[in-house]
Amino acid sequence: MAVAVVTACRGDRNPQPQATEKSAAPSSEPQVPQSLAMGGAKSVMTFFVTSTGSGKGGDLGGLVGADAHCAALATAEGAGDHTWRAYLSTTPAEGRPAVNARDRIGKGPWYNAEGLLIAANLDELHGRANRISMETAVTEKLDQVSLHDMLTGSLPDGRAYVEGDDLTCRNWTSSGDGRAQLGHHDRRGPGGSEDSWNSVHASNGCSQKDLRATGGAGLFYCFGID
Numbered sequence: 001m002a003v004a005v006v007t008a009c010r011g012d013r014n015p016q017p018q019a020t021e022k023s024a025a026p027s028s029e030p031q032v033p034q035s036l037a038m039g040g041a042k043s044v045m046t047f048f049v050t051s052t053g054s055g056k057g058g059d060l061g062g063l064v065g066a067d068a069h070c071a072a073l074a075t076a077e078g079a080g081d082h083t084w085r086a087y088l089s090t091t092p093a094e095g096r097p098a099v100n101a102r103d104r105i106g107k108g109p110w111y112n113a114e115g116l117l118i119a120a121n122l123d124e125l126h127g128r129a130n131r132i133s134m135e136t137a138v139t140e141k142l143d144q145v146s147l148h149d150m151l152t153g154s155l156p157d158g159r160a161y162v163e164g165d166d167l168t169c170r171n172w173t174s175s176g177d178g179r180a181q182l183g184h185h186d187r188r189g190p191g192g193s194e195d196s197w198n199s200v201h202a203s204n205g206c207s208q209k210d211l212r213a214t215g216g217a218g219l220f221y222c223f224g225i226d
Helices: 062-076 208-213
Strands: 047-049 084-086 117-119 149-151 181-184 216-224
Touching: 062 084, 062 216, 208 216
Parallel strands: 149 216
Antiparallel strands: 047 216, 084 216, 149 181
């Protein structure tokens, strides 16, 4: 939004001739590029879907293990110059408060491995204007993903579930008990309807077999926070 520049009247006794009116000042909010070129000071990728999971279903080694998995995959593709966080929420446990996925991933903007904008900020990411789709939510290797279930443990606004059943596979440490809340990276729902990228349904359980039964492979989203 342009910010109008208004000159206050000072009531000068001997007013000078009015200066030519200036055009409105440009918006203070910088425009976010729709894409980034390769070869800059830092790698362009700040968002990807993991090409592999832990191999242990919903047991990712907790948030620490999930973050390390993001960092290892990114580093292997030349994007280790960012700090990486898994898009995962956790529920309150053993005196520790819940963790919201949206609070872990920085403020944006985020770009995929091709340098295409995914979202400019948190509000856009969790609104209808984000650009997550099967074509843009690619892996760190720029590959498309066929199985669309993504581990998130999150509500549509990116916050944790704080009541009810466990939907985080025991805060990402279980490959048996519990369930995981899942999103659809391709946004595809029944009959061609549009689904949420981060919160659609729960898995059958937390084993690799259970995750595959509902359309996933234990993959999740990674975001660069810097």
